[in-house]
Amino acid sequence: MKRSELEEHLCALATPRLMEAPSDLEVALTCYGLDSVGAVELTVVLEEWSGRRIPIDLLYECPSIRALADYFEGEQTIRLKQGFTMLADASLAPSIRPQSDGWSPGPPSIVMLTGATGFVGAWALDALLRETKARIICLVRCECSTKGLQRLREARERFGLPQSDLGRVTIEVGDLKQKQIGLTNARLDQLAESVDTICHCAAEVNWVASYAALRDTNVLAVQELLALACRGKTAAFVFLSSLATCYSTDAPIEVSEDADPEDWFEGLHFGYARSKAVSETLVRKAGSRGLPVTILRPSLITGDSFSGQGNKEDFVSLLIKGCIEMRYAPDLDWLMDFCPVEHMADVIAGTVHSPSIETRVLHVLNPRKRHWREAVLWMILSGYPLQLEPYAQWLNRLNAACAKPHFALRTLQSFFAEPVPRQGGLTIPELLEESRRSLATATHTTEILRELQIAECPRLDGHLLDRYFSSFISEGFLQHPPREEWEQLARPLDILPAELFQSIAESASGHQIASVLGIRTIDHGSDHGIITEMTAWGCRRVRGLFRHRIQASNKAGQEWYGDVMIKLKPLDYEVLDVGCRVAELCDEDLGRAYSRFQSRLEFNGCDRRELSIYQLADERMGHYMPKCYGVWHDDQRGIRALALECLDGLLLMDSANRPEDWTPPAIDATIRGLSALHVIWNDRQGELRDKDWMPPDLSVDDVVEMRPLWRCLADYARPVFGEEVYAAQTRIIDGLADWWPEQQAHHRTLIHNDFNPRNLGLRDEANGLRLCVYDWELAAWGAPQRDLAEFLCFVLQPDTPASDIERWINLHRTCLETALGEKIDADDWKEGFRLSLQSLMLERLPFYAMVNRFRPQHFLLRVVRCWNQLYQHVTVSSSSFIRRTSNKSTTIRN
Known part of the structure; x- marks a missing residue:
């Protein structure tokens, strides 16, 4: 093809993508209206015509018809040698330097x-x-x-x-x-x-x-x-x-x-x-x-x-x-x-x-x-x-x-x-x-x-x-989701009554408030509120933590300023629905199993549970919890709200990814506080037995029937947890009929049931460190060792010495002994700890693997390794205990 014919043909290929045909072959095609979409189209057309792979930047390097003709005719080989060009361009001309000595900042x-x-x-x-x-x-x-x-x-x-x-x-x-x-x-x-x-x-x-x-x-x-x-x-x-x-x-x-x-x-x-x-x-x-x-x-x-x-x-x-x-x-x-x-x-x-x-x-x-x-x-x-x-x-x-x-x-x-x-x-x-x-x-x-x-x-x-999405949708850039109209999320101020904020201000300030002068949302959300945040996404309702600054005055005209944390809780069915959808996205079989057994999961009643626990908490329990300034629920509008103190300065808060920060004194203080909480509800199960907000108390038949869910969870977590832990999971699931009744027979009390550094911290006070534990929505009636097992999995390292493990297991026991005035058998206590580790692996840790699919839980692998170390430690001890007690009866108090 002659040069003139080549240029004419290139013009014919380019013109449909331009505002006008090129009249000057040396002028860039962008001057004739070539935009980014047209450039992509022209590149595709040139590849089809030439039968060769076209460099992605060809139209930038050869912006005109003449330059394109040079490329295809082979008269000019495009070798930019970008590395050399960049190094040369990075050399600042010697003349570019400040000419005056004086420069005054300001x-x-x-x-x-x-x-x-x-x-x-x-x-x-x-x-x-x-x-x-x-x-x-x-x-x-x-x-x-x-x-x-x-x-x-x-x-x-x-x-x-x-x-x-x-x-x-x-x-x-x-x-x-x-x-x-x-x-x-x-x-x-x-x-x-x-x-x-x-x-x-x-x-x-x-x-x-x-x-x-x-x-x-x-x-x-x-x-x-x-x-x-x-x-x-x-x-x-x-x-x-x-x-x-x-x-x-x-x-x-x-x-x-x-x-x-x-x-x-x-x-x-x-x-x-x-x-x-x-x-x-x-x-x-x-x-x-x-x-x-x-x-x-x-x-x-x-x-x-x-x-x-x-x-x-x-x-x-x-x-x-x-x-x-x-x-x-x-x-x-x-x-x-x-x-x-x-x-x-x-x-x-x-x-x-x-x-x-x-x-x-x-x-x-x-x-x-x-x-x-x-x-x-x-x-x-x-x-x-x-x-x-x-x-x-x-x-x-x-x-x-x-x-x-x-x-x-x-x-x-x-x-x-x-x-x-x-x-x-x-x-x-x-x-x-x-x-x-x-x-x-x-x-x-x-x-x-x-x-x-x-x-x-x-x-x-x-x-x-x-x-961002509300803007995209309102401007027509995106269509709203097919299944629903899109409404921008409301604020807590839009859905909570004004009288609630006045009551909160009175409780937080300790004074009678004449009027609330102003309320401002200054922060919202939590980096660690997994359940609440994902549920808010799914139900498209305002849910989560919202820090508010309240300005009020008393009858004498004195003004008061204070910050409070408003916690708007998701309803239990919202949590279960989102959990089911996440499970389906992870694995179809897991989604079906989750849906089949969701009525037995601990999320049932979680929206009312935390509100009720704050209302039931006496002075002893409140000593280890955030101050509560108010509780609000509106069944008709599906609102569950708590007003809590802002935990500014709480040590080791949200430290799940920082186990190295957990020193022995901090672990000791936490276990002592945990023991004090466990004692409060000793022998008081009757007060909670008929509460519809408590989670289902699963029988051995219930958990055995749920094996399809446990196996799907174990299979899904297997690539993360590893083969050794997967084998232990399999044994735990297979042996449910044997060990679940043993766990139920052990001493039980009200437990937090989500007791880890994502939900607790320490107050640094003149008398020492004091536990503060929050997020009580998963609280349950269970073995106190269950909270200890979860806590140690999070704060220990996989190479923690056996002597340290023994000391902290026994510290929990001896603190309870002192508070109860009763002797607790050390071997029986450790056996309960082993059973609690099994429960933790069955019912909780695999769920983190589901969340990990979408939001990486950086602590998870280390926590699982710690679990494995703790489980191996107590399993060896338990084998010795079983051999000693196989020929005699053992009294286990419940």
């Missing part, structure tokens, strides 16, 4: 902002106008300042920002892709003498483009801006980078803020991360020459946490929409770290307002990350028909779906599908799994943000996801 008077018409930049401009008194010069690509202001207003409207006074904003007509950012020397000199801080937020965020395609905007523009910062008086430089620079396959396991991505360029496998890494290196080098620089590395920036409104074209939005369209989600171990845009804007404004001569690097992370599988579970429980699917199978579906012109993930197909060279055939998404990627730490960032008085990043929880 709030800037004039700030130059790039990217103000983009998503993050628009929010940054809003924060700068709100938090500083500076005049803002916005660099905008436009014909004139009037049209530049119009673009700013359009961006604010597009991203949900209210129109505000832009009187302090000046438009600077320029272009980051041009040399000297499109400005004359004279204008650069003027800016250099007036601008105090340059805040560079502009970037081309593209997950499939090569480094070369992004180089002009994301790298060379940084060189130009750094030169401007050093051209006249020294201007501070704030650079918005990305946490993607830390995710190199050559990076260390942990990446701190002071780590330099120049050390691992080769391990960065997509162009955007590479462009940001090179830019960071330039900024760092300018900082080493005396320029005051701040580098901000945020995680994925998502929508506003208050309204939910965000950028519908970002990676997260498209991934969610694409998976919902496909009805399948990739089964990958991603850790979702989202930074709401208003928090990122506050960080930008804070660092601009308070510059530092020292180079600062901030990792702007979410303190409560979520695993991808957990986010998928949230979507499923919220009504979307989704399934997790192995990545290879999901990719096949993705490739098929990309044939549809408006499929959400079409423009990202190559990001998901292209194997990374020299990485064993893995794609970038697989390399970004938690087990493969580096962990970015934020120790220094936390200190800096505290000094700048910037609030903590909003936590990624069900409430935030709910606001």
Whole structure:
């Protein structure tokens, strides 16, 4: 084919994807209207026509018809040698260094902002106008300042920002892709003498483009801006980078803020991360020459946490929409770290307002990350028909779906599908799994943000996801789930009566309250409330923990302020329903078995149980519980509420993943407190026997009949627990008819039945450490050793010496002996401990494996290993005990 014929044919292939036919063969096709969707279509068409594999970045490297013809004719071989290009680009020109010796830190008077018409930049401009008194010069690509202001207003409207006074904003007509950012020397000199801080937020965020395609905007523009910062008086430089620079396959396991991505360029496998890494290196080098620089590395920036409104074209939005369209989600171990845009804007404004001569690097992370599988579970429980699917199978579906012109993930197909060279055939998404990627730490960032008085990043929880999806649905980006209309979750203030808060204020303050002046929700959720949170997702009702700040006054006009924790409990049938759905998602047989026997599970009555226990608790029991300021239930509206003290400063709270923090004195204090609780309900079973909120007291026939459920749980947990524990589980299940009656015959009392560091802590008082245990919804009538067994499994290490195990088992017994004034047989007590370990493995630990499928329970493997060690220890002792007692009767008190 002649050259002219080749160019004519390429024009014919490209024109259907353009606004108009190319008239100049050397002009980029984007100038004729080629967008990202059209680029994907054209790449497919070129592959079909040429019969060869087309590089994913071909249209970035060969943007015009003439360049494409060069490629296909073979006159030009495209070998970018990106590594050499990146290293060369990372060399900062010697002339770029501060020209003046004096730089005085302080709030800037004039700030130059790039990217103000983009998503993050628009929010940054809003924060700068709100938090500083500076005049803002916005660099905008436009014909004139009037049209530049119009673009700013359009961006604010597009991203949900209210129109505000832009009187302090000046438009600077320029272009980051041009040399000297499109400005004359004279204008650069003027800016250099007036601008105090340059805040560079502009970037081309593209997950499939090569480094070369992004180089002009994301790298060379940084060189130009750094030169401007050093051209006249020294201007501070704030650079918005990305946490993607830390995710190199050559990076260390942990990446701190002071780590330099120049050390691992080769391990960065997509162009955007590479462009940001090179830019960071330039900024760092300018900082080493005396320029005051701040580098901000945020995680994925998502929508506003208050309204939910965000950028519908970002990676997260498209991934969610694409998976919902496909009805399948990739089964990958991603850790979702989202930074709401208003928090990122506050960080930008804070660092601009308070510059530092020292180079600062901030990792702007979410303190409560979520695993991808957990986010998928949230979507499923919220009504979307989704399934997790192995990545290879999901990719096949993705490739098929990309044939549809408006499929959400079409423009990202190559990001998901292209194997990374020299990485064993893995794609970038697989390399970004938690087990493969580096962990970015934020120790220094936390200190800096505290000094700048910037609030903590909003936590990624069900409430935030709910606001995002409500925005998606209201704007037509997503359809509501097929099975129900979508309503945004209410707040506790919307459903609880005003008189309850007045009663709470009186109880918490100890004074008679004349009026409640104000109530504000200041925090919600718990990182460890597994049952409550998942149930809230499934029933779509407000459930969980909500910290409220109450302002009230007494009759004398004296004001009182106080924080209380409102706990809105899920109803028992909601818990059971969500448990059944989770079981079905884990395994079909497990789901059927769970559904068959759910009426016998301990979750029955759990909504009323905790309320009742707080109402029944006397002074002795309350000594080891949070203070309760009020109980509220409304059967008609399905409301169960507790008002509890906020447990600020409680030692070892939520320490399930920190067994090393549990010192012998802490364990001793906990066991002594536990013993005191167990004594309170001694010989009082009659008071609880007829309470419908107590869990079913299963007979041996009940538990034997439930063997299908126990076996399904054991089978499901087997890959996590291991073969040795699975064999023990099998023996426990097979022997139910023999050992269950023995357990029922042992001494029993009211037990917490979920007694582990997820639900307890220690008060540090003048007289020593005092136990405080909360979350009583699973309380039951059972052997006191059951609480001890669970506690030791959580706080001990698998290599704990046998002598220590013996000491703590006996400490529990001797404390009870002292309180009861009765002798308890040591061997009989240890046998009860062994039976309690069996009950723990039968009824509780395998359920964690179900949850682990969606929310990794990092403590689980260690807890199971501790269980195995404890079980082996007491089983050896029990064999000796059985041999000694086989020929004589043993009295066991019940």
